[in-house]
Amino acid sequence: MEPQLTPLIDSLPSTVPFVGPEALERKRNRPFRARLGANENGFGPAPSVIAAIQESAAEAWKYADPENFDLKRALAAHLGIAPTNVIVGEGVDTLLGLAVRQYVQEGTPVVTSLGAYPTFNFHVAGFGGRLVTVPYRDDREDLEGLLAAVKREQAPLVYFSNPDNPMGTWWEAAEIERFIDALPASTMLILDEAYGETAPGSALPPVDISRSNVLRMRTFSKAYGLAGMRCGYAIGAEKQIGAFDKIRNHFGMNKLTQIAALAALKDQAYLKHVIARIIAGRERIAQIAAGNGLQAIPSATNFVTIDCGRDGPYALAVLNALIDRDVFVRKPMAPVLDRCIRVSVGLDDELDYFEQQLPQALAAVK
Amino acid sequence: MEPQLTPLIDSLPSTVPFVGPEALERKRNRPFRARLGANENGFGPAPSVIAAIQESAAEAWKYADPENFDLKRALAAHLGIAPTNVIVGEGVDTLLGLAVRQYVQEGTPVVTSLGAYPTFNFHVAGFGGRLVTVPYRDDREDLEGLLAAVKREQAPLVYFSNPDNPMGTWWEAAEIERFIDALPASTMLILDEAYGETAPGSALPPVDISRSNVLRMRTFSKAYGLAGMRCGYAIGAEKQIGAFDKIRNHFGMNKLTQIAALAALKDQAYLKHVIARIIAGRERIAQIAAGNGLQAIPSATNFVTIDCGRDGPYALAVLNALIDRDVFVRKPMAPVLDRCIRVSVGLDDELDYFEQQLPQALAAVK
Structure with missing residues (x-):
């Protein structure tokens, strides 16, 4: 056998x-x-980023710093939070997989919109979660419907993106905050802001790391033009961010990616x-x-x-x-x-x- | 809460x-x-590899080919096997994590040597496996002891590296083949050959993809000098290699890493x-x-x-x-x-x- x-x-x-x-x-x-x-x-990516990659290509023999210290510090400074409120990973896809693994066991209900990000669904299925989907309403993610599904199913995890993929629509920050305020404290929200940089500023709630049930995910793949380098990050409360360290691939980051992301962040x-x-x-x-x-x-x-x-x-x-x-x-x-x-x-x-x-x-x- | x-x-x-x-x-x-x-x-890495990275840095905005088609084809040709016998991942660490996830549930016994690769153990713990460790004998992995532990525990997974880390010692191919021959068909061996290129040729058994219970793992991190780029691969029977596709991060590879690994393989x-x-x-x-x-x-x-x-x-x-x-x-x-x-x-x-x-x-x- x-x-x-x-x-x-x-x-x-x-x-x-x-x-x-x-x-x-x-x-x-x-x-x-x-x-x-x-x-x-x-x-x-920026010419400055391309140059940084080229200049450091010969360093490719070194493992990357497993703590992502410099990049986390730069991101934290950029966001006005502490490095302990940021986790860096090999793209948002990897961070989504790790987050699902933290909160989902076989049979766990997980709420998302019907037709939203397939890779999130792939991870939920991969850890045995039970997807509970809520149809879009008027081509937007249905925040009320998502909230109702969370409560009905007592789901410990809910995911949506703002701005949304695949429709491109968005909610204003006040609506997102209203959703968060109404969310059960025991339900983790993954708020995917991969397209945050291209949204009107009014669509992004201020960063609030006092919320223990919100993980906001952002990426260097979209506005920063580094999809091929694989770098995403999640923002959240220190304890929830710290949990990623229990299971993440500590030496998973690409050395040149750390350098490229740092350079990209600098070139606003x-x-x-x-x-x-x-x-x-x-x-x-x-x-x-x-x-x-x-x-x-x-x-x-x-x-x-x-x-x-x-x-x-x-x-x-x-x-x-x-x-x-x-x-x-x-x-x-x-x-x-x-x-x-x-x-x-x-x-x-x-x-x-x-x-x-x-x-x-x-x-x-x- | x-x-x-x-x-x-x-x-x-x-x-x-x-x-x-x-x-x-x-x-x-x-x-x-x-x-x-x-x-x-x-x-x-080779000057040709550094040049390839530099020349393709501006392509960093593209996601990598999720099928790793070109790299798998080149590896398969290099090894004399089919592309369906190779899976490419973001370093052997990632492939180890995926392999553990495929065969290990909470409480599953997993056999390894006491003092061998900590990252493998990290993954076993992360999926709830029960590590069964066998002491080294005379500074070498104790193949007989590992085999005895597999049989005693009816373990579905056993891991060792040849050449070995952290001792640097190795077994000749005939000893490895004897281990494989004696292994229960239902037990998967992960044979970590991260240091295969620097070993005497006599230490590496011929590649044999007819074995459904052996996954051999190799890397571009060591002899190829690309640790910072994160590229490993596993060799095995088609069905067992195919199972990685169920859970791997399909868009996880770095675009420049694919290019670098291809260039490295070419520059023998x-x-x-x-x-x-x-x-x-x-x-x-x-x-x-x-x-x-x-x-x-x-x-x-x-x-x-x-x-x-x-x-x-x-x-x-x-x-x-x-x-x-x-x-x-x-x-x-x-x-x-x-x-x-x-x-x-x-x-x-x-x-x-x-x-x-x-x-x-x-x-x-x-």
């Missing part, structure tokens, strides 16, 4: 949260001309410049949509979700027609949301190409 | 597997002059050059030890473990005296092994400095 997986692991499917654009390129045997599907930031001027370009890119995508008779959903992220005006199969056909035309985009898959496609802000020439191909894609599916 | 950790996570201590040299430097408020404690490879000439330097460094450390009346234990790794000739507290005093003199080294902590210190092969000037400081350290503790 061969080695037996645990019953839980054995029961898991072999699905993946997302198919990468490289896999699609291999399947098509042709590269994409516009990479607009993964909410990456084509403006890239470049961040400001990129955010302005992202906002301009959002407007341009909305105009392209309107020019084709489609409605863009207002976005606070680095992508724009476009209502294709009909049902899910129609939007899927539009998506496939774009992929056939070398435009990599993705789409929401949950009912009602699935009438949309999701287009990341890209470089001008990528948006030019999208603008050129969208009418043809729409014509092809009509 | 604040959010409650699961009973398992709550029960875990906040210890870390290792303290990093950076933490020691902060505590001492002084940098080390010789970084010889973490079995890093100070010769560094540099690898050969570095291995020759490592072997010369081992000889030099042994000579330095002998020159101070100490006995170096023969090593097949990139470090040399030196018997300080007395007991654990004495070796610890030697270690501390070296650290006081700006030489970063580590030491085994388990009984009997703890009479030793462990010195990584470093650059010539670091070994010069070690040679200069060791007599003073020994004098100070006498």
Whole structure:
């Protein structure tokens, strides 16, 4: 008899949260001309960050500082909190997995929105949690519905993102704070703010590390343009942040990533410049949509979700027609949301190409 | 009531597997002059690898290919197996964590050597496994003892490394194969070959992916000089390798790491050059030890473990005296092994400095 997986692991499917654009390129045997599907930031990291990576490449033989001391100190100073209120990890995905592992056992109810971040769901399933999903309302995460589900299920964990992925919508800080105030003290909220930098300042509650039931997660993957380097961080009360140390991979961080993230954090001027370009890119995508008779959903992220005006199969056909035309985009898959496609802000020439191909894609599916 | 950790996570201590040299430097408020404690490879990655990292730094905004397609294909070709027999992860540490999670539930007995890799033990504890330890025999992992413990405990998982860390000793391939042949088919062996490249070829059994109960783990951290980039891989039967996909962090790999590892694998000439330097460094450390009346234990790794000739507290005093003199080294902590210190092969000037400081350290503790 061969080695037996645990019953839980054995029961898991072999699905993946997302198919990468490289896999699609291999399947098509042709590269994409516009990479607009993964909410990456084509403006890239700051020149100062690229230089920092290049200058430190020869240091790649050293393990990174397992305490992430310098980066945590810089983040803490930037946020006006203590380093003990920050944990750094190999991307928010890793931190989500660790957080789920801390609060979820087999059968534990976990509340999230139907159609929200698949990687969070992947981790919940991976630790045997029972996903309780709440439909979006008017293309936004339904805060009241999430709260009601938490109370009904006595769920110890609830997740949502603000601004939201995949819809790009957001709530103002006052609404988020109202949710937190109403949340049972024993329920941990993971507030995913991966797109926080591109949101209006009014959407982000002040950092409040006195809350023992809120973990806010942020990343260098989006506005900072470092998705390929894997660096995320969580902000919270000292005790809850400290619990990550019990199980995290202490030597998991990439040495060059620590250096890149530090450099990125220092170059706030470049961040400001990129955010302005992202906002301009959002407007341009909305105009392209309107020019084709489609409605863009207002976005606070680095992508724009476009209502294709009909049902899910129609939007899927539009998506496939774009992929056939070398435009990599993705789409929401949950009912009602699935009438949309999701287009990341890209470089001008990528948006030019999208603008050129969208009418043809729409014509092809009509 | 604040959010409650699961009973398992709550029960875990906040210890870390290792303290990093950076933490020691902060505590001492002084940098080390010789970084010889973490079995890093100070010769560094190949110039071709450094160039590849530098040339691709501007690509850091892209998520890495989640399938690790190119790297898996190159590794498979290098090893003469199929890509489906290889899984790539963010360092062997991450792969160890995933493997433990696949086979270990609360209370599952897991066999390892007393004083072997602490990070493996950290993962076993983190998933609630019950560690069953077997003392080393004559400074080598006790294969017979490990096998007996597996059978006695009906353990579904056993771990050892060949060559061994922290002692540097090794078994010939025939002994390893004899162990595998005698292992119950239902027990998974994790054979950690992190130091495989620096071992005599006769220590590594031919790659045999027909075995469903062996996972061999290798890394770019040691001979390839890329510890800071986090890239390890496991080799095994297709079904067992496929199980990693159920729970791994699909977008966890660093984009530049994929590029660096590919470049490193291509540059076998540099690898050969570095291995020759490592072997010369081992000889030099042994000579330095002998020159101070100490006995170096023969090593097949990139470090040399030196018997300080007395007991654990004495070796610890030697270690501390070296650290006081700006030489970063580590030491085994388990009984009997703890009479030793462990010195990584470093650059010539670091070994010069070690040679200069060791007599003073020994004098100070006498």
